[in-house]
Amino acid sequence: MTTITLQDNILSKDEIRKKTAKPLLWIGIVSIVMFFGGWTSAVIVSKGASSNWLNINLPISFTISTIIIILSSLSFHYGLIAIKNNKTSQLKWSVIITLLLGLGFVLSQYLGWKELYQNGVFATGSKSTSASSFIYLITVFHVLHLLAGIISLIIVGSKSFLEKYSSQNTLGVELSVIYWHFLGGLWIYLFLFLKYIA
């Protein structure tokens, strides 16, 4: 196969990435929104069709999780502003704190599932209902998506310790921040939905 020389007016691979990475992420986010939208609509349909829908009190841990994830979004955003001003050490701290808060969120969710289980709310089996299964399913799949965010945090963290970012090169941080904010927003929606509508 013949290769060709790229002319000046043609985008290089790096430029194509700069131009397309964010739109790719945003459209990916749309598909995740539709995925959870499918399930939350399913809850509404199931609730409407059921004569004995179980109203479940959410554990207090889920409220704590909400506070944690809001804080993590703030700390990560602080890091983005820092790197845009070329303050690399502040980015490192921001990523570490965000990572710890992210792991704290996962732990808090786990405590929430434990509490639900102890209160006799089961995900599967003969004692479960679709109301109880939905709570586990939706929260667990949110955490699965969050794990992707944690992986991206680890990547951004390692790269920031290797001094790969500067005020001229923030794309990786921006992508990770967008996804992380999205996970926070998604959780707030899911939390309010489960608390007031389900």
Add this chain to the structure above:
Amino acid sequence: MSTHHHHDQDFLFKYVFSTDHKMISKQFLITGFIMGFIGMIMSTLFRLQLGWPGESFWIIDKLLGSWAENGVMAPDKYLALVTMHGTIMVFFLLTAGLSGTFSNLLIPLQIGARDMASGFLNMLSYWFFFLSSVIMLISLGVEGGAASAGWTIYPPLSALPQAIPGSGLGMTLWLISMAIFIVSSLLGSLNYIVTILNLRTKGMSMTRMPLTIWAFFLTAIIGVVSFPVLLSAALLLIFDRSFGTSFYLSDIYIGGQVLEHTGGSPILFEHLFWFLGHPEVYIVLLPALGITSEIISTMSRKPIFGYRAMIGSMLAIAFLSTIVWGHHMFVTGMNPFLGAVFTFTTLLIAIPSAVKVFNYLTTLWKGNIKFSPATLFSIGLVSTFISGGLTGLILGDSALDINVHDTYFVVGHFHIVMGLSAIFGMFAGVYHWFPKLFGRMMNNRLGSIHFWVTIVCAYGVFFPMHFLGLAGVPRRYYTNSEFPLFDNLMDINVLISMFAIAIAFGQLLFLYNFVYSALRGPKAPQNPWESNSLEWTTPVEHIHGNWYGDIPEVHRWPYDYSKVDKNGEYIGGKDFIPQTTPLFENETEEAH
């Protein structure tokens, strides 16, 4: 072509794990066609059973073996074949095969890009598709047979592994295959949308894009919005089947045993499924409509009539497709008021559809039409889009639908409006862009014979089905010979089956033409159809990056055919002006 080879890619990366959109396009095409041929053979086999129920056939004996004792298809295997035929045709041929082939081939070439936004994601998209195809085919061979609940896999049949033989491992593999398929489709759609939005060449504004690109763009958007919902539905089904949840199940007895499922609703699945399922119709149809728009304009040597109306109607169809899913569920005990709402939104689709048909006909009107096989299939699409669309008005009306629901009327309707239209669009696309795909020309005469055999036999198969449906013959039944009231309709089934056999043989013409031309066909000239769009400015043989040197700049829309000046002379001296030609003196850009 330069003989200087910089770095020869080895075979593996050139032909197998290629990130080049043109190679990925061919991979989608060939995989899609293989799946399509398998799906077609399945339909021919079960048409033998429907036309001559209970008779022994040598071919069924040879092909199905233990699925057909003494050459008579077993009833549960009939259900498996119907299910797999539907799944393969809708998803593997007409979604991945059609959209995957032409979006990949044409998006970078027609908008002037070196490749897709992410070649790597594009490669992954193909290989996920390949993997899901393999799993779907493997499911045919498992104990108990392939999934048998119909391509719509309604619970509880699909949710209880012990329900029927096909609800077991076959159903599990179906779900796994489809989950992988959805990932493939999403990766592809992401790429298509971002490439179109961000990598257009200079001068290629959104309203200078060929209508093919608009169609692929909107198809990808519908895919991104609706496929995730099918994934969420499939996951709930997997949990119900394997992990003891009750999302779709409640108060079920099976074999005298009470099952411990409470609180779920099988209707929930229908809502989620059809939220994808209806937009899926347009995921299948829009690329075909886009391809047709391009071909009809090029081959009738006239600008497309109502370019903006075409875009507007596609936007309207894309939007409406997401709010009509309830028309598949009129008989689920839906509130009649809600039924009326869905009837209203459904019938609204008739308006943009009629706009498109009108524009196709007015583009053809008084055109200097060149009847290539691509033109014929495009006009065939307009025909099936009308005749299949008209019965949609009956099925979209909640009061009328109840009479023909789940009968052959529905089968006739969707095969014509969705199946035939989409496959005609796909054939048209293959005949038209074959020179771009393989650098060689297909045989026109064989192509024309292929068209006439196909359209006559296709109407022969699906048109009589409407009469069966109006007489009340239910779809998906293994045989209707137990019902005396249908006895006098049996001859219609024989006729349909004969046409089905004929159409299957007709496709061998295409297969031969395709394979022979790809290997031995005459070399393609630079611009065989004298078309305006950018893909014909690339070298005939495929190169990495699509253009030597700079990407061409675009100065006009792609439909400047037979443009004349005040004296009635062709501007530029020919009946076409490529998009790369700057405006001539005293020429104004078409106010399209």
